[in-house]
Amino acid sequence: MKMITAYCNLRADECLVNGEVVARRDAGSEDSWFKQIYRQLDLGYPKFYKMDVLSQAGYLAMELIKKANPDITAAYADDEIALVFANASSSAETDRRFMQSYETGGSPSPSLFVYTLPNIVLGEIAIANKWYGENMFAVLPKFAPGFYLNYSEILLASDSCALLGGWLEVTAGSTDVFLFMVEERENGTEFNNGNLLHLSQTGLVAAY
Template sequence: MKVITAYCNLRAGEVLVNGEVIARRDAGSEDSWFKQIYKQQELAYPKFYKMDVLSQAGYLASELIKRANPSISEAYADDEIALVFANASSSAETDRRFIQSYESGGSPSPSLFVYTLPNIVLGEIAILNKWYGENMFAVLPKFVPGFYLDYSRILLASGSRALLGGWLEVTAGSTDVFLFMVEERESGTEFNEENLLHLSQTVAAY
């Protein structure tokens, strides 16, 4: 049975892993929200500081999923984990910053130019983890659980044994990130549309 073995929700003010809050934003901090998470969780990947916000979000959520399910990397060959991400705004936030750098009379930095495609986040995660399986990034009007179900059937029937999927929507005004790991297990939270939608809407229990 295909089950969701770990998931992460990252929003504007809090991060949840498997439904439990692991970090909340400090409104008084001078650091960005993603930098706060990076430091609070004591992550160590200097390239994080050069990434655009979309890649930072993908990096953070995927690393937190790996912590919750540390056997992931050891359980599969480097081409057996597929990556399937989507969002509604593509790389619009980075594109906006890229345009602003021109309008301000300066020259855009190479680091901005590199991230003017949304699928770059897939490359960042794949290179870091040496996961060289199938990957794709779709631009959809909204989070659609059925998209992941349909695409996973194709991938899991053609050599992939696990799937890291997710919705990565990061703009100047909002953060809506939901990543999940799908594996073959005898028991667990079944990978279906109802469960995927429910987990994507997980909120903290105050």
């Protein structure tokens, strides 16, 4: 049976893994929220600092899942984990910064241009983990559990053995990140519409 075996919710002020709060934002810190999490995890992955906020969010959520569940990906070959992500604003935050770099600096920033597509986060996660499986990024009006359920049927019926799903909505005004792992297991939370919707809302009241 398809089960959600791990998940991470990253909000504006706190981060939860499998429903448990693992980090809270220090409002007095000079570091951004994502940098605070990165330092707490002691990751030692310098490329993090070059990523846009969307890629940082996806990378951190994946690392948090792995930290809480160290063996979660060990059973799979490097091409057996599929990535299926979505959000509502695409790469709007980076697009805005890219336009500003042109308007204020006189020339567009190449380092920002790299991230003016939302699916770059998939590449960053794949590179960091040396994964080569199927991946796709969709832009949807809102979080839609049915999208992940339908797409998983296609992927898990082919060469993929597990799925990492993600909703990554990161803008200047909000942070709404939900990553979850789906595997064929006997234990876990059943992978269905109701459970996905429920888990995606974990931490919302506390964060806002």
